[in-house]
Amino acid sequence: MTSLSNSGASGAPKIAARNVSKIYPTVDGSMVALDDFSLDVADGEFVCIVGPSGCGKSTFLRMLAGLEDISLGTIDIRPGTEPGKPLNSVVFQEYAIFPWKTVIDNVAFGLQMRGIGLRQRQETARYWLDRVGLAKFANYYPHQISGGMKQRVSIIRALANDPEVLLMDEPLGALDAQTRVVLQEELLRIWEETRKTVVYITHSLDEAVLLGDRVILMSAQPGRRLATFDIDLPRPRSIDAMNTPRFAEYRAEIWNQLSSEVTRAMEMQQ
Numbered sequence: 001m002t003s004l005s006n007s008g009a010s011g012a013p014k015i016a017a018r019n020v021s022k023i024y025p026t027v028d029g030s031m032v033a034l035d036d037f038s039l040d041v042a043d044g045e046f047v048c049i050v051g052p053s054g055c056g057k058s059t060f061l062r063m064l065a066g067l068e069d070i071s072l073g074t075i076d077i078r079p080g081t082e083p084g085k086p087l088n089s090v091v092f093q094e095y096a097i098f099p100w101k102t103v104i105d106n107v108a109f110g111l112q113m114r115g116i117g118l119r120q121r122q123e124t125a126r127y128w129l130d131r132v133g134l135a136k137f138a139n140y141y142p143h144q145i146s147g148g149m150k151q152r153v154s155i156i157r158a159l160a161n162d163p164e165v166l167l168m169d170e171p172l173g174a175l176d177a178q179t180r181v182v183l184q185e186e187l188l189r190i191w192e193e194t195r196k197t198v199v200y201i202t203h204s205l206d207e208a209v210l211l212g213d214r215v216i217l218m219s220a221q222p223g224r225r226l227a228t229f230d231i232d233l234p235r236p237r238s239i240d241a242m243n244t245p246r247f248a249e250y251r252a253e254i255w256n257q258l259s260s261e262v263t264r265a266m267e268m269q270q
C-alpha cells in the first residue's frame, strides 16, 4: 500500500519508489510483472513512463495509487502541508465517469466525497469546466458529450481534487489523433500553471517528449528501468515544440532503445 512519509524536507522527493517488485500468482506459478523498479519524482516534476505493452506500467501506477499491493519494496508519497488534500488522483484511459451524474457533478465528485459544501464544490467545478471549454455542458450527461469531452471531464475531476500527485495511465490513449493533440495542448497549458507532480504513462513517444521533464523507459516483462531521458526543451512548451530538430532527436534516441524492447516483448508473446 502507498504509505505516508513524514520526511518534510524540501529536497526530499515527492514520490520515492524503492526497489519495487510485483509478483502476480498465475496458473503457471508466479509471474514477475515488475522487477526491482526504483523511481524518485521531485515536487512539481512531470515524469513520463514508456515501455512495451505488458511491461508493468499500469501495475506500477496502480501501486503508486495504493490500488494494488506491493510485493517487494516501498513507495512513499510525501504529503504537503495543507491539511485535507488527497495524496493522489488517478486518470485512466477509460472514461471513469459516472453515467448517471451530470458533467458538473462528475467534476465535483471528489470534492463531495471530501465533504466540501455544495457552493464551494460547484464553484471549483465551474472553474475547471471553464478552463477546458466545457462550461456550457455543465448540466449534460456523459452520453450527451463526445469522447474527448468525457476525457476532459475525467482530467479536470482529478485536478479539481487538487491532489498532491496526479497519476495518469494513458489518459489520451482512446482518443482520435486530432482530439489527442488538442488535449495535449490543454494538459501542457494547465500543467505550466499548476506545476503538479505528475506520473504519466503513455505509449506515444511524441506525447512523452512533449509533456515530460523526464522520460523513463521500461524494459519488456519483467518491467525494469532501462533508461532515463532528461527532456531539456524550454518551458512553457506548446505543440510547436514537436517541429523542432531537438524534439526529433529526443524521439529518435528513445525509439532507438524502445524498438528493441518492443520486438523482444512481441517475441515473448509468440
Ligand SMILES: Nc1ncnc2c1ncn2[C@@H]1O[C@H](COP(=O)(O)OP(=O)(O)O)[C@@H](O)[C@H]1O
Pocket (backbone or CB within 6 Å): 024, 025, 026, 033, 051, 052, 053, 054, 055, 056, 057, 058, 059, 060, 221
Ligand atoms: N491482476 C493481474 N493478475 C495477473 N497478471 C496480471 C494482472 N495485472 C496485470 N498482469 C500482468 O502483468 C503484466 C504487466 O501488466 P500491466 O501492468 O497492465 O502492463 P502495461 O500497463 O505496461 O501494459 C502483464 O503481463 C499482465 O498480463
Ligand SMILES: [Mg+2]
Pocket (backbone or CB within 6 Å): 057, 058, 059, 169
Ligand atoms: Mg497499461
